[in-house]
Amino acid sequence: MPGISSAGKNDLKTPLFFSHVQADMQQVEALMRCQGADCQADLRAALEHILGAGGKRIRPTLGLLTGRLLGAPHERLITLAAAVELLHTATLVHDDLIDGALLRRGIQTLNAQWSPPATVLTGDFIFARAAKLAAETDHLPLMKLFAETLAVIVNGELAQLFVARGTADREEYTRRIYAKTASLIEMTTWAAAMISPVDEVVVESARLFGYNLGMAFQIMDDVLDFTGEVREVGKPVGSDLIQGLVTLPTLYYIDEHPDDPGVRMILGGQYPLDLAVIADLVQAVRTSSAIPRALEEGRAYVEKALQFLPASPQGIERQALIDLAHYIVNRKS
């Protein structure tokens, strides 16, 4: 696997694997955007605004590639990819409201322009449309998985709201990143396999492929929170820790520096955290071996994911999925 520095910046800007699904993705975008037809005009405008903000579309890309690899029927795959991205979008709309975030993907969030009531309802509407699309894949186990995944995500967010601040615990971290990110990415590859003409063993492999990729994805996000360029990540460096959220780099740092004043503050259960001490801790973590150790763990998840990547004669999709997997741990934002 290439190291983080081996991929050129231009490669990261427009990774090739996106181009393999470009035509499909246009159909996915169109399907998402038409969900506001026949709706109240302000709602339609809000949906346009949110979807127009773009985003990497990692999830539908992953779903499309996995489904094509496994021979999923075209129309159902497009529907599934749109359902997955809308579910993700709905959770972002409510998340931004909860965090009071004013910008996402460089443009204003809905709640920066709309009232909280309108934002809550727009998120609900997008949930409803995601559920409708999921139902239109005509696959009941997929529908159940979809509902279950939403419950896992929301339960995880509530746990983060109530208990995670200031907690430094490996198991809690693993549960949290599963709920926050890996559950939906796992669902994406799992569901793509479910609607494909493949046996249960392949479905389970596809699930594990997505699960491990999802874990790697969030670990990388947590590393980038320390190492990323503010301009590219769009948040201040160490924003998680500033908010009392202990992620993998900090967990490694705690292991190695139990006597660091910031570490002692966290382990002592002092919350809210002293921001001056935290600022020092962020700098210390950034430049410590905790970063390469966390990166290594992310890469190990990617390696594990690739072990579960179903074998297939479809060479193009398989290579694109390998590229996508490497992109996840090599990206800069």
Added chain:
Amino acid sequence: MPGISSAGKNDLKTPLFFSHVQADMQQVEALMRCQGADCQADLRAALEHILGAGGKRIRPTLGLLTGRLLGAPHERLITLAAAVELLHTATLVHDDLIDGALLRRGIQTLNAQWSPPATVLTGDFIFARAAKLAAETDHLPLMKLFAETLAVIVNGELAQLFVARGTADREEYTRRIYAKTASLIEMTTWAAAMISPVDEVVVESARLFGYNLGMAFQIMDDVLDFTGEVREVGKPVGSDLIQGLVTLPTLYYIDEHPDDPGVRMILGGQYPLDLAVIADLVQAVRTSSAIPRALEEGRAYVEKALQFLPASPQGIERQALIDLAHYIVNRKS
């Protein structure tokens, strides 16, 4: 059909039709409450609090009776009834947050005790569980209907947020009460028929039964907003009009009194409304013929509903549904 004054108060307090489904309803309650198992403790407590607040359980009662009338399989019917009530509950949780309501059904709303973020997420969680239960009825058309109904409800709430204030328009009113109330009640009887061993004609009859009943239900709510006892309704008299929401009694009053100062203010598009003028208007509507006219319209919907009540040898359920239909327009809260 009995007049509004012909039903004794005690009859209204514990209508007999509820007792026909008492055993089933206990299973529905248990199924709803166990949705929080394995969840974050605060979320579990919130779910307990919300479900413990009770409510009339009109929707699951209607679903259970309709399903039993039509021979729906027992377990799927219980699951459907729980899904319907949880969907309703989730919309109430977000509604109360949006309205800033501190009390519902005489007990504190979630947002009176919790932060807005926790309330948003709890509503989302209940949506997720409702969707999961709907999927567990193993009926894809039902699942699509479920998602579509959620979209209709939310779109209606957004329309109310953006455009309905101060609007006096019959068609807009009809659309609004369909979205707000009738759509879910229509879904309830429709879905109960969908999972029953009956033909398409009966399914369509069951849908129209629910649709008309739902329209009557909201019209009666709108009448009670003027005529109800504050203690029983739990809101100030005329609260809709005070908030700029023109409902059926006011629409009839406007027809008959185009020169009333309050009417001229509304028709002139003056919004926000002058509260002193509105207080006079509320009193005028309360004591005018607009109330019996609106009531008559509600009753006409009930009569129409009963024309669509499927014929059946199941005498007990059929009579209970007739009683439930009459209860809707005879209730005091």
